[in-house]
Ligand code: FES
């Protein structure tokens with residue numbers, strides 16, 4: 001079947017079987033491998049992408065459900081040479097070890113900051129509870145989200161999202 | 162510098178030497194080398210003579226080189242190591258140490274890691290050896306390179322090497338004001354040096370780059386998603402693989418009908434004995450093809466979880482005599498009568514899974530008879546051997562490349578996916594990528610061994626330990642010895658005929674042995690009516706461990722009033738892999754709900770190479786350790802894993818996160834020890850002891866509370 005996907009501002013027409021997951025399409029057909037497979041059942045968040053700004057587990061969504069909607073993957077955050085403030089904060093706070101959970105964490109964190117501009121640590125933990133970091137860098141991730149919130153709140157800080 | 166002069170500087174064709182030394186087709190290396198300075202480190206005894214004299218046979222060349230370094234005439238510095246990056250930040254911390262000794266900016270160092278064609282042989286990245294061993298070797302190589310550059314400049318200028326200084330990749334002569342960059346020094350040269358002896362190293366107290374916390378050298382690639390893990394790679398013409406798994410362990414393929422898959426377009430079915438897999442042009446086609454194959458498996462009867470512990474105790478493995486892990490001092494039998502208080506307790510540890518977030522993956526490509534495999538493993542050279550054996554080819558016909566990997570924790574020592582991908586690629590005549598599903602990773606990898614540990618002990622009324630008997634069945638001997646002073650000891654490890662495939666796991670059995678010992682110490686302290694910390698310190702003379710206990714207790718506020726009822730404090734500690742650890746935990750108990758609210762851990766691992774990353778490793782180990790302590794357990798029945806998904810196997814999440822405070826005891830006077838593992842060992846006993854403190858319920862099985870707190874009466 002043919003579908004149109006709007007990913008990171010570009011439109012793609014694809015002819016793929018309807019049972020294919022969004023994760024598999026963006027990784028394999030579009031080559032956007034920043035979204036990761038971790039569990040395939042919506043329990044780890046490694047495959048998180050934003051659809052219309054909301055975090056979605058792309059491993060658990062069939063391609064048809066995503067067609068025509070605005071999709072953002074980790075590859076769509078940095079613009080030009082400069083990182084998105086959430087990416088910058090993860091980098092500066094060293095909020096990862098192996099980094100495999102990182103794209104999903106960053107996108108989930110970004111969605112949280114769109115809802116709550118200055119979340120508490122509890123709010124961050126609750127919102128990100130579906131994202132597993134097996135390396136256990138949770139404390140750093142919380143720090144990074146606080147730092148990103150702060151930098152986005154600054155009037156001349158970058159506040160895209 | 163005088164020492165460096167002992168080894169003759171040879172102008173030499175490094176490439177041919179290397180080729181001879183390793184008898185490997187190091188094509189990639191030739192390209193990389195070009196002109197410049199090349200320094201490698203030979204292990205003591207590996208190479209008895211000066212290097213590179215004409216006419217020497219290849220058997221006289223060093224065969225046991227652990228690391229090497231190249232400085233190109235463009236100024237690029239490349240360090241080569243067989244270690245791999247699996248999240249422990251060694252790509253950065255090793256580069257820091259090279260940068261330190263060479264006095265160059267971190268950004269000018271490129272690390273080539275875990276590539277059997279480009280890097281020296283390495284046993285594997287495990288056992289917390291990278292920092293103490295590889296870090297030291299690279300420091301030696303880099304320090305020698307620095308000496309060599311100074312000597313070269315001194316010769317050019319007819320100056321004394323001791324008058325010259327280096328900074329920012331440049332040799333300076335403060336007297337004459339002359340300066341020359343490393344790049345210029347090595348230009349149009351091919352300098353080779355094999356280091357035979359130990360060059361003087363920069364002491365940790367003078368470190369500037371080592372000992373600091375720069376951002377990860379390739380950190381940007383991780384936050385942008387640009388980094389290619391094995392599972393992200395594609396190569397031209399590549400197919401996607403899928404394995405048809407047996408319905409249980411040890412099953413034999415009784416019959417199968419592959420024809421429905423074979424008729425699908427572009428699908429290759431590969432069957433060899435019980436191996437059955439497919440390769441297809443995309444993932445979904447591979448899945449469909451695999452699903453179309455009908456199989457029948459013969460499953461032999463197997464031990465189930467309910468019989469696990471009796472089985473481990475009852476079936477010592479054949480290899481017991483060989484392992485011979487028994488430690489005896491004093492005379493236990495006579496000592497028993499001297500103790501005022503004796504207790505005997507049994508502790509158990511369940512099987513747990515590593516759950517690396519990136520499951521096993523491999524991309525395999527055959528070019529004629531040469532096999533290249535990209536895979537996430539901690540042991541690239543062992544996987545190369547595995548592949549050579551599987552396909553009956555020479556190791557020189559196999560190259561294994563390890564992209565920085567989505568974690569391992571001791572769980573990726575083996576090359577299952579690599580062999581499977583290579584088999585499919587061979588059958589299909591095209592490169593194949595195979596990425597295991599989470600279910601496959603949970604089922605067909607290996608587990609942290611389950612174990613039973615019996616402890617018997619006795620103490621005098623004043624708390625002095627008299628005897629200590631410790632029998633570990635199956636879980637392993639790591640950190641089995643007690644750090645406490647006990648005159649009469651018998652400590653033994655008994656390997657068993659275990660029902661599930663088991664292997665190493667971050668900290669190995671140190672987690673289980675610390676759990677048993679430190680829980681038992683707590684039990685004995687309570688029997689004696691002593692404070693658990695005081696009891697430990699009374700029996701402890703090791704100053705570094707004492708310092709760790711004091712530091713943790715101090716920060717934690719050991720002995721302070723509890724903020725409310727239902728709170729409990731616990732302490733535990735120990736020594737492992739050159740690290741000294743003490744952990745204090747606070748729990749809050751509300752009916753059967755237990756929460757670990759605060760953990761304070763003090764850790765002494767010698768001189769600290771990267772403080773920020775060390776604290777991240779420590780808190781990460783605490784978080785991971787909490788899973789095994791509280792709820793992680795593999796359930797199995799008759800050769801099947803019953804909970805092979807993240808929905809049925811719980812791992813620590815944000816909501817499980819306690820407040821974590823880390824006290825790093827930076828001992829600049831001590832050599833750096835590895836830090837990825839030992840910090841995991843204190844958490845389970847500290848939490849068990851805290852639960853006892855809060856509830857008087859003693860939990861002796863890991864995981865402690867998979868289903869919440871058991872009723873007091875249910876306690877064994
Ligand atoms: S891979 Fe989608 S949630 Fe785990």
Ligand code: FES
Pocket residue numbers: 095096097098099100101102132133134135136137248518567568
């Ligand atoms: S950094 Fe390894 S899983 Fe999060």
